[in-house]
Amino acid sequence: MKNVRTLLCASAVALCAGAAVAQDGIDDATRAPYYASLEGKTVAFIPQAMGFDLTEGWAAGMRGALEPLGIKFEIRDPNWSTDAGAQAITSLISEKPDVIVVHNPDVQSYARLLKKAEDAGIHVVQVNMRSSYSSDAFVGVDYVGMGEKVANRLVEVCSPKNGGNGKIAIVQGILTAAASAYQMKGINNVLSQHPEMQVVANQAADWDATKAKNIAATVLQQNPDLCAFAGFWDVMDVGTGAAIKESGKDVYLLTQGGGNEAACAGLANGTYSEVISWDVPGQARDISSMITQLLQLGTQAGTTKTSLFSPLTSLTKDTVKPSSCWSLN
Amino acid sequence: MLTFGRLSQEQIVFGLAVLLCLGFAVALPGFMTTANILNLVRSVSILGILGVAMGLVVIGRGIDLSLVALMAVSVAWTLNLIASGTSLPQALAIGLAFSLFVGAANGWLVAYVEIPAIFATLAMATLVYGFGQYFLYDLNVVYLPDNARYLLWLGQGNLLGVPVPIVLFAAVCFGGYLFLRYSRSGRYLRAVGDNLAAARTTGVPTRPIIMLQYVLSALIGFVAGIVTAASVASMNTRIAMSTYVYDVILVVVLGGIGLSGGKGGIRNIVVGTLLIGVLLNGMTIMDIQYTIQNVIKGVILLAAIVIDTVVNPRDEQTAQHGDI
Numbered sequence: 001m002k003n004v005r006t007l008l009c010a011s012a013v014a015l016c017a018g019a020a021v022a023q024d025g026i027d028d029a030t031r032a033p034y035y036a037s038l039e040g041k042t043v044a045f046i047p048q049a050m051g052f053d054l055t056e057g058w059a060a061g062m063r064g065a066l067e068p069l070g071i072k073f074e075i076r077d078p079n080w081s082t083d084a085g086a087q088a089i090t091s092l093i094s095e096k097p098d099v100i101v102v103h104n105p106d107v108q109s110y111a112r113l114l115k116k117a118e119d120a121g122i123h124v125v126q127v128n129m130r131s132s133y134s135s136d137a138f139v140g141v142d143y144v145g146m147g148e149k150v151a152n153r154l155v156e157v158c159s160p161k162n163g164g165n166g167k168i169a170i171v172q173g174i175l176t177a178a179a180s181a182y183q184m185k186g187i188n189n190v191l192s193q194h195p196e197m198q199v200v201a202n203q204a205a206d207w208d209a210t211k212a213k214n215i216a217a218t219v220l221q222q223n224p225d226l227c228a229f230a231g232f233w234d235v236m237d238v239g240t241g242a243a244i245k246e247s248g249k250d251v252y253l254l255t256q257g258g259g260n261e262a263a264c265a266g267l268a269n270g271t272y273s274e275v276i277s278w279d280v281p282g283q284a285r286d287i288s289s290m291i292t293q294l295l296q297l298g299t300q301a302g303t304t305k306t307s308l309f310s311p312l313t314s315l316t317k318d319t320v321k322p323s324s325c326w327s328l329n
Numbered sequence: 330m331l332t333f334g335r336l337s338q339e340q341i342v343f344g345l346a347v348l349l350c351l352g353f354a355v356a357l358p359g360f361m362t363t364a365n366i367l368n369l370v371r372s373v374s375i376l377g378i379l380g381v382a383m384g385l386v387v388i389g390r391g392i393d394l395s396l397v398a399l400m401a402v403s404v405a406w407t408l409n410l411i412a413s414g415t416s417l418p419q420a421l422a423i424g425l426a427f428s429l430f431v432g433a434a435n436g437w438l439v440a441y442v443e444i445p446a447i448f449a450t451l452a453m454a455t456l457v458y459g460f461g462q463y464f465l466y467d468l469n470v471v472y473l474p475d476n477a478r479y480l481l482w483l484g485q486g487n488l489l490g491v492p493v494p495i496v497l498f499a500a501v502c503f504g505g506y507l508f509l510r511y512s513r514s515g516r517y518l519r520a521v522g523d524n525l526a527a528a529r530t531t532g533v534p535t536r537p538i539i540m541l542q543y544v545l546s547a548l549i550g551f552v553a554g555i556v557t558a559a560s561v562a563s564m565n566t567r568i569a570m571s572t573y574v575y576d577v578i579l580v581v582v583l584g585g586i587g588l589s590g591g592k593g594g595i596r597n598i599v600v601g602t603l604l605i606g607v608l609l610n611g612m613t614i615m616d617i618q619y620t621i622q623n624v625i626k627g628v629i630l631l632a633a634i635v636i637d638t639v640v641n642p643r644d645e646q647t648a649q650h651g652d653i
Contacts, residue, residue, distance in 0.1 A: 203613065218610055221368050238561055245485065
């Protein structure tokens, strides 16, 4: 009997002790090194310019993801000046932040500086528009693929096999930007296999809506039976859309952009027929993930090369949902 | 000293425009149609309206490099106000008041503080652009909100089959012509531009007249801005920092209004605008590559200036101090 009582007591004590451990919880051994590897680090962002949907969206997303982790996030805004951007990178190389996030204005300008930054031990993440130098990471649109997607859509919409007349026109941005140069390659890849398609005009509008409108108005005047326009950025193609509306003709306008709410509004009011979105908040998350990964791995800058191509979503008036677009607020 | 056959720059440029027109008409089917000509003029009518603003200042021997920046910022603010719930007339009034205030500040700096116009307005352009970006709106491109739909008519509508921007361009030209020709201030403006010291000696209120130039330029600039915003349903404030303002100066100078002031009129601006319009339209129809377009544009403009220099050589009588 005594033995039974002792046994009972012992098991009760053991139970209590076990419960106490469970109440304390189990520590995640990876937490401490995770936060330690990020705390106090610095990330510098060099956009082409702040003040437009893409860069504001990336900056807001990165800030929201990185600052709670104790990472210092700063922006150097060159305001469309490639010189000012190059100077910002040069001064950052001597300030030695841990990561530079750069939005290239064109393929060449920053290439050498980015290599220099990585030689100095700073990780470089490139956003959306590539430089000819491949750094640790690139997050953004595969523009050759985008061009192929655009051209394939145009073939579907306009090819004589599908009841169209094959006449299309292209409104590019700035000719030297990665978004224009790589994309033309993609478009040509597809169109070269479709001799029935005819590009009646291929002009650059410098990302400006007024220029795009004037070009589109003249093209429509000259080719009243035009089947479709392919524009390279929705913010600029507001102008292309206005010209189509004024002409009163039924021309398909296929454009692309970061999926800002203005794009959805444009689909709803008929300015655009179709928008291919590369979802800026998703890209911001990809960039932040790349940064945390690079900082945790602790490898030497420039030793790994990763590309994260952004998924592309095609939006039309029928497929657009309230959640398809994002707003800054 | 009238030499037989001497042509003014205006006539040379007009001749060039007609020649180009004829060339395109023969070579490009569809160029000489009413629809295309209307489209051609419509595409440059905003440039033309800005040209009138710049022209008035240049005739008064000034220059307004803040014209495009001020237009972009004041109209972007107006659109932003409408989007945030201000009524359309009130927002327009606030935007216009802002524009006129900055114009008056420009005029005050030039007339009373006596800073050379080129520096005062250059600094003002940067100031206004930065101020707008920081305080008045968040994004570079401000969209026309839905409750300002009426405005769209100004940029995209038709009046008796003529696009409204053309009508407005004509109206601004006519207003400018009446002002220069018949109003007292208009004639004073020309006098001040021709010879400031002489104008002052004869009792012309030179400083208020100089202020007036910049206020007028801000006013016409605001009109041009509203038409721009209406025609593309948005305002791209980046044009403030682009070379657009030089295109405007080009239209003015190309038409034959000398930067030394006192010369020329509205007709010169119309001619300059038309030449640019014909060039751009023809080259777009031919689908010439963008970079080559710039080369051709540059060559034709240089040709116009060279012909003018050969036909009208500078001499001590026509050259003025400060001639650029």
